[in-house]
Amino acid sequence: MIGRIALLAGLISSAGLGGVRGQDAWSAPPLLHNRSTIPGVVEFDLTAAPARLALVPGTLTDVYAYNGSIPGPTLELREGDRVTIHFHNDLPEATTVHWHGLNVPVSADGSPYDPVAPGASRDYVFTVGAGTAGTYWYHPHPDHRSGFQIAKGLFGAIIIRAADDPLAGVPEKLLILSDNRFRADGSLDLPDPDSPQGQIDMENGREGDVLFVNGHVLPTIPIQSGAVQRWRVINASAARVYRLALAGQTILHVGDDGGLFERPDEVKEILLANSERVELLVRGDGQPGSRTTLQALPYDRYVPQTRPAGWNQTRDLLTLAYSADRPRPPLVLPPTLRVIPALDTADATVTRVVVLSQGLINGKAMDMNRVDFEGRLGTTEIWEIDNVVGMDHPFHLHGFHFQVLDRNGVPAPRRSWKDSVNVPAHETVRIIVRFDGYPGKWMFHCHILDHEDQGMMGVLELK
Amino acid sequence: MKGEHMRWRHSVPAFAALSVGVLGLAAFLSPRASVAGRVAQQTDLVARGRYLVITHDCGGCHGGGSDPAAPGWLAGMTSPDQEFLIGPCATKPGATPCFHTRPRNLTPDNTTGLGRFSERQIFNALRYGLRPEETPDVEITSMTPGQGNFPAHPRYLAPPMPWPAWRHMPDQDLWAIAAYLKRGVKPVTNKVPDSEGPPDFWVSGYTADKIGSYPVAAFPTANERVPQQ
Numbered sequence: 001m002i003g004r005i006a007l008l009a010g011l012i013s014s015a016g017l018g019g020v021r022g023q024d025a026w027s028a029p030p031l032l033h034n035r036s037t038i039p040g041v042v043e044f045d046l047t048a049a050p051a052r053l054a055l056v057p058g059t060l061t062d063v064y065a066y067n068g069s070i071p072g073p074t075l076e077l078r079e080g081d082r083v084t085i086h087f088h089n090d091l092p093e094a095t096t097v098h099w100h101g102l103n104v105p106v107s108a109d110g111s112p113y114d115p116v117a118p119g120a121s122r123d124y125v126f127t128v129g130a131g132t133a134g135t136y137w138y139h140p141h142p143d144h145r146s147g148f149q150i151a152k153g154l155f156g157a158i159i160i161r162a163a164d165d166p167l168a169g170v171p172e173k174l175l176i177l178s179d180n181r182f183r184a185d186g187s188l189d190l191p192d193p194d195s196p197q198g199q200i201d202m203e204n205g206r207e208g209d210v211l212f213v214n215g216h217v218l219p220t221i222p223i224q225s226g227a228v229q230r231w232r233v234i235n236a237s238a239a240r241v242y243r244l245a246l247a248g249q250t251i252l253h254v255g256d257d258g259g260l261f262e263r264p265d266e267v268k269e270i271l272l273a274n275s276e277r278v279e280l281l282v283r284g285d286g287q288p289g290s291r292t293t294l295q296a297l298p299y300d301r302y303v304p305q306t307r308p309a310g311w312n313q314t315r316d317l318l319t320l321a322y323s324a325d326r327p328r329p330p331l332v333l334p335p336t337l338r339v340i341p342a343l344d345t346a347d348a349t350v351t352r353v354v355v356l357s358q359g360l361i362n363g364k365a366m367d368m369n370r371v372d373f374e375g376r377l378g379t380t381e382i383w384e385i386d387n388v389v390g391m392d393h394p395f396h397l398h399g400f401h402f403q404v405l406d407r408n409g410v411p412a413p414r415r416s417w418k419d420s421v422n423v424p425a426h427e428t429v430r431i432i433v434r435f436d437g438y439p440g441k442w443m444f445h446c447h448i449l450d451h452e453d454q455g456m457m458g459v460l461e462l463k
Numbered sequence: 464m465k466g467e468h469m470r471w472r473h474s475v476p477a478f479a480a481l482s483v484g485v486l487g488l489a490a491f492l493s494p495r496a497s498v499a500g501r502v503a504q505q506t507d508l509v510a511r512g513r514y515l516v517i518t519h520d521c522g523g524c525h526g527g528g529s530d531p532a533a534p535g536w537l538a539g540m541t542s543p544d545q546e547f548l549i550g551p552c553a554t555k556p557g558a559t560p561c562f563h564t565r566p567r568n569l570t571p572d573n574t575t576g577l578g579r580f581s582e583r584q585i586f587n588a589l590r591y592g593l594r595p596e597e598t599p600d601v602e603i604t605s606m607t608p609g610q611g612n613f614p615a616h617p618r619y620l621a622p623p624m625p626w627p628a629w630r631h632m633p634d635q636d637l638w639a640i641a642a643y644l645k646r647g648v649k650p651v652t653n654k655v656p657d658s659e660g661p662p663d664f665w666v667s668g669y670t671a672d673k674i675g676s677y678p679v680a681a682f683p684t685a686n687e688r689v690p691q692q
Contacts, residue, residue, distance in 0.1 A: 196662065196663075199616065199662065199663065200662055202616060203616075203662070303657055304657050304658065304659040304660065305618075305659065305660040305661065305662055305664055306662045355579050357596040357597055358596065358597045358618065359597070359614075360597070360599060360600075362600065363581065363583075363584065363598075363599050363600025363601065364599065364600065364601070365599070386573065386574070386579050388579045388580070388596045389596045389597070390657035408574070425657075426574060426575065426654065427574070428573070428574060
């Protein structure tokens with residue numbers, strides 16, 4: 001929080017005068033303290049409460065925060081941990097905490113069925129599954145209010161570690177990407193839904209013009225020439241989709257939502273839709289003393305009617321500064337990071353069609369009293385997700401990891417565990433999922449938060 | 464498809480009466496109709512829809528003109544000269560605002576046409592001017608946004624689609640058009656870029672004082688007279 005003001009001042013001067021950018025020191029959210037001393041048992045205290053924080057220069061902003069910071073503290077867990085999170089709601093409204101991507105009992109999912117009233121507490125209890133090491137996040141998921149509460153500042157990271165992590169020892173950076181929009185007095189710009197901007201926010205999802213990495217604007221990550229860093233990147237934005245690139249160099253893409261791939265994939269850019277995560281290996285390829293930037297390249301996810309001005313501008317997210325230290329020997333990666341067994345389409349007993357339109361799934365708005373799909377635990381299903389409108393819709397399924405089979409009939413380039421997948425305009429994505437997990441009512445929805453809150457969500461009941 | 468057909472049967476009992484006069488097939492509309500009868504009934508509905516599509520010149524914009532045998536029949540825009548310019552630029556080049564609107568693919572292709580829309584959604588598009596993908600797949604009983612399944616924030620079809628006139632067709636004719644488009648035309652893959660438009664999706668252009676009311680005022684209005692006997 002401290003560095004942000006100075007940095008924002010730097011940003012503004014750079015915008016006006018072409019001055020120096022990226023003066024902010026690097027920092028990541030604090031790790032949440034585990035108050036258990038028993039190995040394999042984790043006990044956290046987490047409180048959501050109103051706060052006043054300095055987000056933009058010279059002003060304070062009324063926000064909601066987990067344990068007083070934006071982003072909230074990071075939950076670091078190990079596969080097999082038995083976790084209890086004592087959550088307390090000090091907000092003036094009901095909320096929930098959804099552990100996005102974790103395979104937890106439905107009672108711990110923080111879905112809209114289980115609101116925590118103002119002033120009330122709830123224990124979220126679950127065990128971290130084997131093979132789920134990866135990068136996840138937590139955020140509110142109350143009925144119709146997720147977008148508002150996350151815009152107010154409620155989001156944080158979860159890192160699950162494996163005992164046999166093939167990249168253990170590689171220095172890590174956590175990058176939580178978010179955006180927000182402010183009025184001149186520093187208050188959050190949350191317009192009336194019936195105002196022209198409110199209408200555009202409902203259509204596109206609310207985007208902000210200020211881009212944050214871990215709550216900072218344009219921070220600088222130092223890297224030694226020749227060194228390698230493992231970046232865990234989370235898109236915590238309500239609607240902004242990040243097309244990430246490191247100017248002048250390639251990136252090794254090594255994992256996404258549910259952890260590592262089988263093999264690294266060398267890429268020039270990565271599309272990170274809402275709620276998705278990626279793991280990257282960033283190599284210090286630059287000359288000592290030089291700099292590069294992590295950029296958000298233009299990405300047209302919009303319908304022509306509400307495509308925002310400036311959508312085609314590249315935005316800088318952070319600076320990568322190569323220190324003048326002596327170059328390090330290159331990192332040698334194992335040929336296989338881990339084995340991901342393929343879910344077999346021959347095992348699928350049910351194929352469902354999920355039609356995404358603007359604010360609707362299969363022509364219906366969310367109804368908590370309706371079950372849209374009924375399924376059986378232990379079975380494998382194929383879901384064909386058709387986006388019939390001219391805007392991307394990132395699709396999220398609670399409670400289970402799936403594999404992407406194909407996009408418009410073109411097989412997925414690699415196998416991975418996903419819980420969210422972008423379905424671009426007028427495209428069809430097929431996924432395969434095995435319901436190994438817990439029974440109950442599970443949400444599936446568009447993760448553009450304004451769309452989710454409008455009811456672009458359905459219910460899968462597993463028995 | 465069967466489910467949609469059943470919904471149609473429940474919602475349009477009046478069709479039986481109409482078809483006595485127009486099509487003479489009322490016997491087939493009994494709930495106990497034979498399989499052959501149902502096929503004939505469906506074919507008949509599609510034939511009615513075909514007639515309406517031809518006579519309303521749908522192909523004039525959406526491809527094929529008045530000839531169902533023409534290439535590109537209802538398959539949507541295939542060349543930029545089929546675009547419409549909506550706004551001052553229509554008469555004055557360069558004037559703004561300027562929106563390019565494009566006749567879309569009306570064939571039942573799943574990804575580029577109407578394949579993923581139900582006949583109910585196509586009906587709602589024709590009756591209320593709503594983009595079919597953005598109408599709920601349920602009966603709309605109100606024209607007040609947010610009530611009776613009418614979307615809280617309606618998004619209308621781009622001009623010059625003449626739905627303000629065609630919405631006055633009787634229910635059974637709109638169902639017939641939907642049936643023809645979904646069941647009587649072969650799917651053609653032709654991706655038409657989305658139409659442009661103002662951020663309100665034409666809401667301010669389609670108010671009742673601009674396009675009249677639905678249903679229309681009772682006859683005779685001040686402009687009309689009862690014919691002398």
